[in-house]
Amino acid sequence: QLQLQESGPGLVKPSETLSLTCTVSGGSISSTSYYWGWIRQPPGKGLEWIGSIYYSGSTYYNPSLKSRVAISVDTSKNQISLRLSSVTAADTAVYYCARHRVATENFDYWGQGTLVTVSS
Amino acid sequence: QSALTQPASVSGSPGQSITISCTGTSSNVGSYNLVSWYQQHPRKAPKLMIYEGSKRPSGVSNRFSGSKSGNTASLTISGLQAEDEADYYCCSYAGSSTLVFGGGTKLTVL
Numbered sequence: 001q002l003q004l005q006e007s008g009p010g011l012v013k014p015s016e017t018l019s020l021t022c023t024v025s026g027g028s029i030s031s032t033s034y035y036w037g038w039i040r041q042p043p044g045k046g047l048e049w050i051g052s053i054y055y056s057g058s059t060y061y062n063p064s065l066k067s068r069v070a071i072s073v074d075t076s077k078n079q080i081s082l083r084l085s086s087v088t089a090a091d092t093a094v095y096y097c098a099r100h101r102v103a104t105e106n107f108d109y110w111g112q113g114t115l116v117t118v119s120s
Numbered sequence: 121q122s123a124l125t126q127p128a129s130v131s132g133s134p135g136q137s138i139t140i141s142c143t144g145t146s147s148n149v150g151s152y153n154l155v156s157w158y159q160q161h162p163r164k165a166p167k168l169m170i171y172e173g174s175k176r177p178s179g180v181s182n183r184f185s186g187s188k189s190g191n192t193a194s195l196t197i198s199g200l201q202a203e204d205e206a207d208y209y210c211c212s213y214a215g216s217s218t219l220v221f222g223g224g225t226k227l228t229v230l
Contacts, residue, residue: 039166039221046123046224047158047166047209052217060217063121096165104172105213106156110165 004111022097035100040093124222142210150191154213
């Protein structure tokens with residue numbers, strides 16, 4: 001059974017960089033059929049796609065966040081990572097990683113999510 | 121990239137049918153048959169309910185169905201049950217390898 005687990009600091013200071021890791025177990029991150037994505041959800045609000053990465057390292061970002069986002073992949077560790085720079089309180093959210101199916105453009109497996117709060 | 125438009129809330133009684141709309145533009149919903157729908161219960165991760173507009177993943181009840189007309193996609197839940205009470209989100213491919221979500225709809229089962 002595929003499982004995704006997000007990890008990283010739960011508290012980040014304004015203007016600093018948010019860094020999260022997603023570890024995939026029960027399947028290979030190097031599958032040609034899938035991207036691996038990050039989605040976030042501010043408290044009480046809706047979902048926002050941040051970006052996705054292919055095992056080869058090709059990345060696709062939400063245009064509204066592109067200038068601050070970097071997603072990377074480590075196939076040896078079966079992990080993807082998210083870096084979001086110059087954070088503000090508006091970046092406070094639950095951050096999910098999810099498997100993003102290439103052919104059908106949907107997220108079929110999700111991690112449980114991790115809350116990141118931006119505060120001094 | 122603006123969010124897709126969903127009603128903030130819908131409600132229905134057990135056994136009834138409800139429909140949630142998801143309105144986009146000719147740049148996303150209208151151009152691709154790549155709309156997906158997600159169910160999210162409180163404090164839980166979203167769950168895929170419909171993909172490619174009308175297809176159900178294995179294990180999802182056939183009470184859930186999806187359709188599209190022009191720039192608007194729809195999710196219909198028939199035979200409403202108490203456990204269907206949740207938030208529902210649509211998501212569409214928007215070209216250039218980007219995706220956009222709807223604002224979400226809270227379904228209340230009366």
